[in-house]
Amino acid sequence: MTQLPLRAQLASALGRTAATLSRATGRGDGSVIGGRVGLALEPDLLRKLAQDRKLALVSATNGKTTTTRLITSALQELGDVATNAFGANMPAGHVSALSSAKHAPYGVLEVDEKYLPEVIDTTGAGVVVLMNLSRDQMDRAGEIWLLAQKWRRALAGKPTHVIANADDPLVTWGASTAASVTWVSAGQPWKEDSWCCPECGGPLDRKGMDYTPPGGTVAGAVQAPGTFVSRAAENDWACRECTFRRPQPTWFLDDDAVIDPRGQRWVLDIQLPGRANRANAVIALATAETFGLPVQRALPRLREVTSVAGRYTTVERDGRHARLLLAKNPAGWLEAFDVLDRSLPVILSVNAQGPDGRDTSWLWDVDYRVLRGRPVYVAGERKLDLALRLDIAGVPFQLTDSFGEALAAQPPGKVDVIANYTAFQQIRSEFGRAV
Ligand SMILES: [Zn+2]
Numbered sequence: 158m159t160q161l162p163l164r165a166q167l168a169s170a171l172g173r174t175a176a177t178l179s180r181a182t183g184r185g186d187g188s189v190i191g192g193r194v195g196l197a198l199e200p201d202l203l204r205k206l207a208q209d210r211k212l213a214l215v216s217a218t219n220g221k222t223t224t225t226r227l228i229t230s231a232l233q234e235l236g237d238v239a240t241n242a243f244g245a246n247m248p249a250g251h252v253s254a255l256s257s258a259k260h261a262p263y264g265v266l267e268v269d270e271k272y273l274p275e276v277i278d279t280t281g282a283g284v285v286v287l288m289n290l291s292r293d294q295m296d297r298a299g300e301i302w303l304l305a306q307k308w309r310r311a312l313a314g315k316p317t318h319v320i321a322n323a324d325d326p327l328v329t330w331g332a333s334t335a336a337s338v339t340w341v342s343a344g345q346p347w348k349e350d351s352w353c354c355p356e357c358g359g360p361l362d363r364k365g366m367d368y369t370p371p372g373g374t375v376a377g378a379v380q381a382p383g384t385f386v387s388r389a390a391e392n393d394w395a396c397r398e399c400t401f402r403r404p405q406p407t408w409f410l411d412d413d414a415v416i417d418p419r420g421q422r423w424v425l426d427i428q429l430p431g432r433a434n435r436a437n438a439v440i441a442l443a444t445a446e447t448f449g450l451p452v453q454r455a456l457p458r459l460r461e462v463t464s465v466a467g468r469y470t471t472v473e474r475d476g477r478h479a480r481l482l483l484a485k486n487p488a489g490w491l492e493a494f495d496v497l498d499r500s501l502p503v504i505l506s507v508n509a510q511g512p513d514g515r516d517t518s519w520l521w522d523v524d525y526r527v528l529r530g531r532p533v534y535v536a537g538e539r540k541l542d543l544a545l546r547l548d549i550a551g552v553p554f555q556l557t558d559s560f561g562e563a564l565a566a567q568p569p570g571k572v573d574v575i576a577n578y579t580a581f582q583q584i585r586s587e588f589g590r591a592v
Contacts, residue, residue, distance in 0.1 A: 161205055161259075168199035169206065169256040176253060188241065188257075192249030195256060203248050206255035207280035210239070212264040213444055214280070216273045217288035217328075218301075219489050220437045221246070223429065223465045224288060225267040227441035230462050231455040232448055237261035244466055247272050248279070263448070270304055274311030285312070285335070286444050287321045287328050288343065288437070291350045291488040292519070302355055305331035312336075320444045322436075323406045324392040330355035330401070341443050342392055342406035343436040346495075347488035349522065351394075359398030364391065410439045415452070417442070423452055428463045431496035467581070469496075472588035474561075476569035479504070479588075483581045485513070487522040493575045494527050502532035503573045504563045505554075506580040507539045513578050517542045525550040534563040537580045560584050 161169065176191025195202050213232075215225045222244045229240045239258035241250045246267040255264060268276045270290070277285060287308070290301045308331035312319065321332035323340035327350065332338050345351070354361050395402035407418040413435065414424045427438050438459050445455035464470045471480045484493040497503060509515050517539045525547055533554040535543050540556060547554045557563040560583070564572070576584060 165199050165202055165205040168195045168202050169252075169259070171195065171198060172202075172252060172256055176257075188243060188245040188253035189247075189249050191256070192245070192252035195252045196249060203252050203255070203276075203279050204281075206252060206259075207264070207282070210255070210262060210264045211284075211448065212266065212280055212282040213284040213286055213448075214266050214268045214273065214276055214282045215286040215288075216268045216270050218270065218291045218293050218486065219492065220288055220433055221267045223434060223468070224286065224437040224440055225265055226462060226465045227437055227459050228286070228444050229265045230458040231441055231445040231450060232263045232265060234450055234454050234458055235448065236263055239264040239266075241267055242466070248276060251276065251280075274307045277311045277315070277317065281315075283316070283318060284444065284447055285317050285319050286440060287319060287332050288440055289322060289325050289345065289347075289488065290327045290331070291347050291486065292522070293486045293514075301327060301350060305355060308332070309334040318447060320440060320447060322440065323404050324394075326351045326361055326394055326401075326403070327355050329404060333404075338404070339408065339443050339447060340404045340406040341408040341410075341440055343410050343439050344392055344432065346432070347491050349487070354396035354399060354401055356401040357396060357399040359396050361394050362397050364393040364395075408439055408443045410436050415439045415442055417446075417452055421452075423456060425456070425459075427459050428461075429465070429469060431492060433492035433495065467585050472584065474564060474588060477564050477567050478571045479564055479574045479584075480571065481581060481584060482573065482575045483578070484575050485578050487519055490523045490575065497573050497575075498571070499531065501571050501573050502534065502567055503528065503575065504534040504536060504560065505543060506535075506537035506560050506563075506574065506576040506584065507543050508537050508577060508580040508583070509539045510579045513580075520546045525552050528552045534566060536560045536563045537576070561587070 172191040172195025175194040176188060179190045213228060215221050229238045232238045237258060239255050239261040241254040246269045251266050290305060305327050313334040316336055319332045319335040319338045321338055322328050322343040324342050324345040352361055393403050409416040414422050416422050425435050425438050441459060442452055442455050468483050471478050482493045482496055484490040509517050520542055529552050533552060534557055535554050536557050536559055544556055
């Protein structure tokens with residue numbers, strides 16, 4: 158790598174000092190304050206730190222922290238990788254991540270959806286990974302459409318290669334101005350934000366299991382098991398009123414396996430639970446191949462990842478082992494339900510602080526009926542809102558004053574927990590070291 162200019166070196170070094178001081182005084186991991194100090198001294202620092210590296214930017218409403226981690230683990234097979242592992246996903250966090258791994262030839266950065274255009278412009282990243290877009294807290298479809306439109310503008314006219322989930326119509330639209338795209342069929346269980354064509358506003362047709370695509374086959378289907386054609390077609394979509402339709406994917410998530418562009422099927426067998434993480438893994442494998450890393454070398458690396466920033470870890474007290482799942486928005490709750498162990502009780506904890514969004518009306522967007530038939534405990538600042546929602550859905554539950562009380566009410570053994578952002582962080586800090 159070429160040497161950074163003196164001013165950028167100084168800004169980078171002072172930023173790292175500020176981060177160390179912040180950690181030493183117990184103010185978090187310091188990555189944001191360190192990056193801010195660096196950017197204040199050298200506004201062009203991010204561009205300079207990004208130069209000469211092979212960078213991937215990862216953005217989505219859900220799964221960006223996990224996918225960033227999976228891609229990072231894969232690329233470590235090739236060399237050192239700079240990454241913002243703790244989810245500081247705005248430019249100050251990116252400066253901090255790149256400064257703390259100055260000589261790493263690779264970088265994998267999680268990027269907040271709203272900052273993505275700016276970070277593409279500043280870093281000139283060669284690879285951008287786009288997975289899903291859905292309403293987040295109180296955002297509605299209109300806002301995410303504007304976001305996708307900004308992605309389109311940022312990608313147009315640049316050499317950036319995009320890896321995108323073709324099953325998400327809005328992501329497809331956001332990615333389709335890019336010079337080149339690897340389309341991945343990663344699925345889209347949450348469809349409530351994509352019934353309208355982003356191009357013309359017309360209705361989108363979703364194909365059922367009995368749908369036969371034009372030409373009668375789906376690419377890659379020839380080598381795949383019989384179930385594959387219907388599965389892949391299940392995710393197909395097209396606008397009824399204009400030419401906008403799902404592009405042909407070359408990578409497919411097929412139940413517990415990935416089908417690569419050569420039609421070869423690989424059982425994923427990753428340790429992270431649930432359909433959403435298998436989708437993240439397929440996206441990560443497609444991204445790794447873009448960096449020249451084949452599936453047989455990347456997949457073993459993905460299998461080593463057991464938890465990401467505290468998600469899926471277990472906290473223990475008095476013989477109760479609580480597995481923590483984070484869900485921040487309606488699509489995230491749907492993914493968390495998919496991970497739940499049906500034989501276990503579940504504790505739900507919802508807060509409404511700044512990072513969660515103060516308005517909890519999104520609770521009405523989630524179908525809680527799937528929780529019927531198992532013990533459900535409700536905690537968190539907005540437990541009454543959640544209780545009303547569960548009551549209307551016909552889900553029996555027990556109201557508790559705190560997560561601690563809910564946990565103590567369990568018999569010794571395992572329990573699942575779904576919490577939104579600050580509720581999740583509170584549980585992690587109060588119940589100490591993850592085991
Ligand atoms: Zn249309």
